[in-house]
Amino acid sequence: MxxxxxxxxxxxxxxxxxxxxxxxxxxxxxxxxxxxxxxxxxxxxxxxxxxxxxxxxxxxxxxxxxxxxxxxxxxxxxxxxxxxxxxxxxxxxxxxxxxxxxxxxxxxxxxxxxxxxxxxxxxxxxxxxxxxxxxxxxxxxxxxxxxxxxxxxxxxxxxxxxxxxxxPQNEMRSGLAEILKHGLISSEEYWNKVTNLSALNLDDLDDIIKESIEIKAKVVLEDPRENGLRKTLNYGHTLGHAIESYFLTHPKKTTLLHGEAIAVGMILASQLSCKLQDFPEEKLASITGKILDIYEKVEFNKEDIPQIINLMKYDKKNSHGNINFVLLKDIGEPVLDCQVPTNLIWDAFKYYEEA
Missing domain, CATH: 3.40.50.1970 (Rossmann fold)
Structure with a gap:
């Protein structure tokens, strides 16, 4: 194939x-x-x-x-x-x-x-x-x-x-984060399929890998230079990449795998979607629960968050000095180039901490 x-x-x-x-x-x-x-x-x-x-x-x-x-x-x-x-x-x-x-x-x-x-x-x-x-x-x-x-x-x-x-299992979970992201940006049906895997066994995965690649390839075909639609593939990555970068070089932090950081970023982005795009609260609760069932919670303190927010200014989707988020109206309905006030980012971290 x-x-x-x-x-x-x-x-x-x-x-x-x-x-x-x-x-x-x-x-x-x-x-x-x-x-x-x-x-x-x-x-x-x-x-x-x-x-x-x-x-x-x-x-x-x-x-x-x-x-x-x-x-x-x-x-x-x-x-x-x-x-x-x-x-x-x-x-x-x-x-x-x-x-x-x-x-x-x-x-x-x-x-x-x-x-x-x-x-x-x-x-x-x-x-x-x-x-x-x-x-x-x-x-x-x-x-x-x-x-x-x-x-x-x-x-x-x-x-x-x-x-x-x-x-190792942690590397498998890291890859699963991108599959979960494909579910959130493409369709509720695919999201339900990839979160109901009883276990990460290779037979189940073959079909899911193909489908995930097809979701990404379809987006890339329509927008090869990331002028619009391809930005949806960055769901959870604006904060996720900043978290990954921060933990990569902080002397007292354990380095996070890419998917571990993106998992946090997707919960934060889903909470921001609730605040700014009327994303359904019951779906936020479900997404948060399913992600935290797979990924260990990451600890943040008050000194970490301003430095993570500062790192977001280097995100490649930004333009004209604006930090641009991908958010969701609903599962499978991404919204591009959303501006997010700093106080709401703090609120999202508080939500994550209390989840």
């Missing part, structure tokens, strides 16, 4: 590697580079290499694992490695990893010699349903998320849930 709603088609399960082998056989790639981090080198690379029929000469490039290494310093190391290994404009980069590897690898490929082709093979649930589809590449600037990057699509995205067997 493929989905060509984005420039680079998405292939699933067995078809994915058949397509890759055909592509490698037919492409005139001068060299093939496989980008992994320490975790995917250990857990996923051997499984991936077994799927290759006519293996050309591969060069393995490894980076440190984790969001803290998603920066220009890591990119510089990779650009230098590509140069030293005689990469040219006909080289191909295969990014085998989670969102850090696919975001950073896509950016490195898109900028090396003004752009070489790349393929994404996401190995985390988060990367499958979010990071690897839609052509967004990029890295963080200090603790500011995804400030440097370009939109440039992969040649193809290959999704195989076999890689999810290597993931």
């Amino acid at each position: 493929s989905n060509t709603a984005v420039k680079g088609p998405v292939y699933f399960q067995e078809e994915a590697f058949n397509r890759l082998n055909t592509y490698l056989e037919q492409s005139s790639a001068s060299k093939v580079f496989i980008l992994v981090d320490k975790n995917t080198h250990r857990d996923c690379l051997a499984t991936f290499l077994q799927q290759l029929e006519n293996a050309k000469d591969f060069e393995i490039l490894e980076i440190e694992a984790g969001e803290i290494h998603k920066n220009l310093e890591t990119c510089t190391g990779l650009w230098n490695a590509l140069s030293e290994l005689d990469a040219d404009r006909k080289s191909l980069m295969i990014n085998l990893g989670g969102g850090v590897v696919t975001d950073l690898g896509g950016f490195v490929a898109s900028t090396f010699k003004r752009g070489i082709s790349y393929i994404n093979i996401p190995t985390s649930l988060l990367a499958m349903v979010d990071a690897s589809v839609g052509g967004k590449t990029g890295v963080d600037l200090g603790n500011l998320k995804n400030q440097i990057g370009v939109i440039n699509h992969a040649e193809m995205v290959l999704v195989d849930s076999v890689f999810l067997k290597t993931l």
Whole structure:
């Protein structure tokens, strides 16, 4: 099964590697580079290499694992490695990893010699349903998320849930946050489906991953440059990214996974939707309960909140000095470019604390 709603088609399960082998056989790639981090080198690379029929000469490039290494310093190391290994404009980069590897690898490929082709093979649930589809590449600037990057699509995205067997539960939950977001912005039917999973088992997930990718791909097709509709994919992210950034570099805070921060952001955004868009209160209570059943509550103190609010000014959806939120009128009815007074943000944190 493929989905060509984005420039680079998405292939699933067995078809994915058949397509890759055909592509490698037919492409005139001068060299093939496989980008992994320490975790995917250990857990996923051997499984991936077994799927290759006519293996050309591969060069393995490894980076440190984790969001803290998603920066220009890591990119510089990779650009230098590509140069030293005689990469040219006909080289191909295969990014085998989670969102850090696919975001950073896509950016490195898109900028090396003004752009070489790349393929994404996401190995985390988060990367499958979010990071690897839609052509967004990029890295963080200090603790500011995804400030440097370009939109440039992969040649193809290959999704195989076999890689999810290597993931710890907290990483599975992190990816589930983006699936929950797709439910909130698309339809009540999908929201109910993804919150009634009795357990995160791989059989249930295959169909949900496909559906989630299709929801995102449909939005990206209609608005590839994020001028309007694509902003809906940022539901929960305006505060969620700021929370993630704050916890990433605060010396006394435990770093949050992306989905853990976005889960908080979605509760806050849903409460703000109640205040500003007449979102139904009983649905807010239901969303809050379902999210807190999955994600451990995050502790905030009074010193944290002004610094988190300050970080929101770097959000990429902002324009003309305004911080723009995506809110909901109802499940499946997002509203773009909402201005939110600071006192209501404080109220939303109070709601979260008391939930």
